[in-house]
Structure formats: structure tokens, C-alpha cells
Amino acid sequence: DTGSAAAVPIDPRFDIAYVTPVTIGTPPQTLQLDFDTGSSDLWVFSSHTPTSQIRGQEIYTPDKSTTSKLLDGHTWSITYGDGSASRGNVYTDNFTVGGLAVASQAIQCAQQVSSSFTTEESIDGLLGLGFSTLNTVNPASQLTFFDNAKSKLGSPVFTADLKNKQAGTYDFGFIDKAKYTGEITYVPVNPDPGYWTFTSSGYAVGSGNFSGSPITGIADTGTSLVYLPTAIVTAYYRQVQGATNSRNYGGYVFPCSATLPPFTFGVGETKFTIPASYMSYAPVTDGSSTCFGGLQSSSGIGVNIWGDVALKAAFVVFNGANPPTLGWATK
Numbered sequence: 001d002t003g004s005a006a007a008v009p010i011d012p013r014f015d016i017a018y019v020t021p022v023t024i025g026t027p028p029q030t031l032q033l034d035f036d037t038g039s040s041d042l043w044v045f046s047s048h049t050p051t052s053q054i055r056g057q058e059i060y061t062p063d064k065s066t067t068s069k070l071l072d073g074h075t076w077s078i079t080y081g082d083g084s085a086s087r088g089n090v091y092t093d094n095f096t097v098g099g100l101a102v103a104s105q106a107i108q109c110a111q112q113v114s115s116s117f118t119t120e121e122s123i124d125g126l127l128g129l130g131f132s133t134l135n136t137v138n139p140a141s142q143l144t145f146f147d148n149a150k151s152k153l154g155s156p157v158f159t160a161d162l163k164n165k166q167a168g169t170y171d172f173g174f175i176d177k178a179k180y181t182g183e184i185t186y187v188p189v190n191p192d193p194g195y196w197t198f199t200s201s202g203y204a205v206g207s208g209n210f211s212g213s214p215i216t217g218i219a220d221t222g223t224s225l226v227y228l229p230t231a232i233v234t235a236y237y238r239q240v241q242g243a244t245n246s247r248n249y250g251g252y253v254f255p256c257s258a259t260l261p262p263f264t265f266g267v268g269e270t271k272f273t274i275p276a277s278y279m280s281y282a283p284v285t286d287g288s289s290t291c292f293g294g295l296q297s298s299s300g301i302g303v304n305i306w307g308d309v310a311l312k313a314a315f316v317v318f319n320g321a322n323p324p325t326l327g328w329a330t331k
């Protein structure tokens, strides 16, 4: 079997996040989920979510599904690195992504979501594509959609083809040669932290020379920006007129009119260049002439994160074989 579904930016102006349609239950209930390789819980806004915490999101109502089953006594609670959080109870039900079906997927129903999820009206939940060891369900942790689907897939892979300000694709079970150019460079993944952790071979700022220092980090479709060591980030913003590290806005900002250099990162012998246009994330507030950078420091995080700003410059293969690897190709 295979699956293929669109990854649609939630805002036409800035690539804050991408959502992908999924169906849950019988008859199918369609929700738009944020596919997140940086976590391993599949949770949804639901009939168990207080209405005060729902603002336009679609919800999953297990009681309306003839195939839903309560996973009795099981609960979950997750807090993301940015402080956002959710928790609730668990059902199993039929689940499909782009034609790929899993019969009894654990669906974590939110009974509580933090304000940043309530205010993000276009995201009806998250679909974790990290390693199942990170799943937060108690007393028995649950498998991700990918782990449940793997045995049905021709090849135990999924690919991310995220795009700048336009819809991209998540494919499951196959590698579409039409989506990339040249060869795919595969690098080792350390699954122990539970993320798709790999080591980049270095970086360059604009047309500067390439610094071949290894950078270990995670490929994270659920994070908007790129978070790297301070030395790299300061070297980048030294090339941006008027850039400052703003305590007020919590990161590097610059005049939206500034000229930004592109940013190149290495994977093995291959180099990926993030165009300058991807490196300006968004005005700090609507209509402001001050823009927030797409590259920020990872010093407060504890892990380097290659988020959407970087991933949309490549075609990425998440190879779930044993051992797992990451494949990177230009496009």
C-alpha cells in the first residue's frame, strides 16, 4: 500500500505550519492535522475538548463513529518545546491518510489544550511522526500512524516535500522520483532521543566559505524555524543590516527591507541552500516593518532543530528501516 496527501500552509503569507487532511472513524470524519516529525503523539480536538478552548477547529467525535473504541484507563499529556501543551483520553479507530488506512490507530482526544493551540484555528491536532518511544500515552504507550502502517508499505519510508507558500506533499511507502533532482544523500539517524536526529556536515552564510563543522540536530516538520548554535546564528546576522537579537521579541529581528543572505547547510557531500526569501519569517506583529528571522539560536533549547524553513529547501526521505536513515535531495 501507499499514501499521498497534501501539506498545505495554514497561512498564505507565512509558512507557520502545514496541515494535511486525514479521516477518522466510520463514517469518516475529516480533520486537518499538523504532521510533526518532532513528536510521536497523534492528538485531535474532540468532543471532549471544552468548547471554550475550541475556536473554529474541526473536532473528532468518537461517539459518532461506529468503529471507535475507548482505550479504557489510558491518558496522555504532552508539552512541546515552545511551552504549548495538551492532554486527554484515548480511543482507537479507523484512520486514513491519502488512501493509506490503519484499522486501529490510537487517537488521543484532547480534554485540555493550551492557548496557542486554541488560537491556531487551522490546526485540528497533530500527527506525530517521531519514534514511538516518545509517545506519552499511559499506562501503555501507543504506536504512531507510520509505525502502524509500516507493515503495509512497500518500503518503510515516508517523504516530506514541503514548499514555500504553496502546498507540498507527504508520501508514504514510496519515493517519487518526480519530486527531486540528482541523487538522494542518505545519512545515519540516531533514534535514541526519539527524534530524526542526524549530523549536518557544516554551513555557509551567503557566498562565504563553507565551514565544515558537524552540526547534530533534528529534522522537525512541526517546527517553523531553524534553531542552530549561537556562533552560526551571529555569523549569519552579522551580514544583515540593522539586525539585532531582541529580548522583547525573543530572537533576531531586522528591518523587513533588509537584504538577507541565503544560508547553506551540508548533508554529507551535498549542499542545500535556503534562499534569502525563506530566511525572513514574518513581521513581528501584523503590518510591522520589523521582521523575525527564520534562523534563530538553539542555545535555550538544548537541541538544534532543522524546521520547515530548512526542510522546504529539500526533498527529505524519512527511512524507517532498521537502522533508520534520512535521505536528502535537492528539488
Ligand SMILES: Cc1nn(C)c(C)c1CC(=O)Nc1ccccn1
Binding pocket: 036, 038, 039, 080, 081, 082, 083, 084, 222, 223, 301, 305
Ligand atoms: C523544542 C523547542 N523549543 N522552542 C523554543 C521551540 C520553538 C521548539 C520546537 C517546538 O516547540 N516545536 C513544536 C511546537 C509545537 C508543536 C510541535 N512542535
